[in-house]
Amino acid sequence: MDNDILRRRRRELITGVIVLAALAMLPLPIADVYTRNLLIITLLYAGLAQAWNILGGYCGQISLGHAIYFGVGCYVSTLLYVRLGIPVAFGLFAAGAVCGALALLVGWPCFRLSGHYYAVATVVVGEIGYLLFLNWDFVGAATGIYVPFKGESWLALQFRTQKLPYHYAMLAFVAATWIAAWVIEGSRWGFSWRAVRDDAVAARSLGVRVFASKMAAAAISGFFTGVGGALFAQYVGYIDPDSVLAGTFSILIALPAVLGGVGTLWGPLIGAVVLIPVSELSRSYLGGSGRGVDLMIYGGLIVLVALARPQGLVSLLGLRRRAHENAA
Amino acid sequence: MKTLLEVDNLRKSFGGVAANDGISFNVAEGEILGLIGPNGAGKTSLFNAISGEIPPDSGEVRLLGERVSGRGPALCAARGIARTFQVVxxxxxxxxxxxxxxxxxxxxxxxxxxxxxxxxxxxxxxxxxxxxxxxxxxxxxxxxxxxxxxxxxxxPRLLLLDEMLTGLTPTEAQGGVQLVRDVQARGVTIIMVEHVMEVVLPLVSRAVVLNLGRVLTIGAPAEIVKNPEVIKAYLGDRYAAA
The missing domain is CATH 1.10.8 (Helicase, Ruva Protein; domain 3)
Structure with a gap:
């Protein structure tokens, strides 16, 4: 039996493999450190946005507190490395597990709220996390933690000058989140979650357990966001509450997914590829003026996309396909 | 015939207004049961109780002898109760x-x-x-x-249809009626809410008439239309006398 759904899924998987392979080749001809850094950050946000998309897109639960999972992920793997010498290759799973559990803990009370009320609750949770870490001496409080350099190593993901290993670590992160989203899309869970997003009452009447669906989506989303945090901490080598737990991070994680297209496989990646370079480039060329021109351009772009394509940039691809189908 | 569903003395109030005030009836396996009554009679509340969407204050709904009321819509769906909605x-x-x-x-x-x-x-x-x-x-x-x-x-074993034919043109409604018959032929028991009597009565084997949260009468369509209580509830006292 062959039909639209199976064909589409196969096509998406093939496209996914091609895109990931292309992203693996991309940095090879680029020697410039600045550009390589830009690619790494773009990949990081693509992965984080996909992690957010699993909860916010597929399950429709708009979280504006994802900085807490990102930040806690940073701290868990860094503390394991600094205090116990456990390298990030293992630490990132611990970070993911802690953040997945944390997402369940947050979800337990918060999923009793829905829609905007849920979103507001997550903002509060994010702020609580930030303030907690800011005043907690064990984790360095406001001073933060330096990640000591212990020699070049893949396990600890530490390299003196090379950027390429970080590129591949982030790419593996993007691949993991993308494949997770692809698998979810085709599974019973994915169908249940989308049903919950579109109409929870109808979903319930068909036997979908709404609360459990939200919790599962939150746990997976939290897991991957924590993993992203662990990788980021190792890349930058220094974390403090302001750089990993601030509320703006929650927005930055969600934005590529929203701009690219929520609840779609490609939206987060496309959104990150457009947004992150624009924000970085406008900051480096215009940011010094002290008048915030870079942020105006950045904000203007978001407004433009929101007005012209509220379904996200990914819908531009759909337009062409639909025109093609009509012609056929 | 075997009893599929038992509704036993079901009560549900919303802020002092009794939407369902001690409702009891049985549904036999394989039948189409009509649930009729004027607006506000408590039809949709009853559906919400049977499908598990809203737990009753007291009383029970049993499917094949097992209590399903108050245990959530997911359980009701798993046991074989499915529904449609008044607003699609x-x-x-x-x-x-x-x-x-x-x-x-x-x-x-x-x-x-x-x-x-x-x-x-x-x-x-x-x-x-x-x-x-x-x-x-x-x-x-x-x-x-x-x-x-x-x-x-x-x-499902039991399908609850909430005003499935309302708002359709006569031709569309005809198609809907045929679909309901086809579903029944598959062995699915049906309870349908309608307030357009002439559409629902030819379809059903029995009808439960609700008024102001209570069961006014239960019977075959032919008996229902002659029942003076029903005429009064629908059309008012003046017509009942005539």
Missing amino acids: RSFDSMTVLENVMVGAFARTARPRAAMQAAQETLEFCGLAARADRPAWSLSPPEKRRLEVARALATR
Whole structure:
């Protein structure tokens, strides 16, 4: 039996493999450190946005507190490395597990709220996390933690000058989140979650357990966001509450997914590829003026996309396909 | 005939207004039962109790002897109670086939099996040609069919139809009536809420008439239309005397 759904899924998987392979080749001809850094950050946000998309897109639960999972992920793997010498290759799973559990803990009370009320609750949770870490001496409080350099190593993901290993670590992160989203899309869970997003009452009447669906989506989303945090901490080598737990991070994680297209496989990646370079480039060329021109351009772009394509940039691809189908 | 569903002295109030005030009746396996009554009689509240959406204050709903009321809609769906909604609810970001697959996933975790079941159900409901269209693009009568298909995909014993024929043109309603008969022929028991009497009465074997939260009468359609209490509830005292 062959039909639209199976064909589409196969096509998406093939496209996914091609895109990931292309992203693996991309940095090879680029020697410039600045550009390589830009690619790494773009990949990081693509992965984080996909992690957010699993909860916010597929399950429709708009979280504006994802900085807490990102930040806690940073701290868990860094503390394991600094205090116990456990390298990030293992630490990132611990970070993911802690953040997945944390997402369940947050979800337990918060999923009793829905829609905007849920979103507001997550903002509060994010702020609580930030303030907690800011005043907690064990984790360095406001001073933060330096990640000591212990020699070049893949396990600890530490390299003196090379950027390429970080590129591949982030790419593996993007691949993991993308494949997770692809698998979810085709599974019973994915169908249940989308049903919950579109109409929870109808979903319930068909036997979908709404609360459990939200919790599962939150746990997976939290897991991957924590993993992203662990990788980021190792890349930058220094974390403090302001750089990993601030509320703006929650927005930055969600934005590529929203701009690219929520609840779609490609939206987060496309959104990150457009947004992150624009924000970085406008900051480096215009940011010094002290008048915030870079942020105006950045904000203007978001407004433009929101007005012209509220379904996200990914819908531009759909337009062409639909025109093609009509012609056929 | 075997009893499928027992509604036993069901009560539900909303802020002092008794929507259901001690309702009892049985539904036999394989029958089509009509649930009629003027606006505000408590029909939809009763549906919400039977489908598990809202727990009753007291009383019970039993399916094949097992209490299902107050245990949540997911359990009711698993035991074989499916429903449609008075105001159509569809998963608008999904295709028609995907909508029905959500229902089919109630019986299988395997995507291929769910897809196959969904396609068969769409075929049965006459929506196969629309399978890959987005759900939002359907016309209102098609959306009602989609709701029936989605509910049927959960392979229910009992199907609750909430004003499925309301607002349709006579031709569309005729198609809806045929669909209801086809569903019954598959061995599914049906309770249907309608307030258009002339549509519902030819279809049903028995009807429960509700008024102001209570059962006014239960009986065959021919008895119902002659019952002076029913005429009074629908048309007022003046006509009952005439």
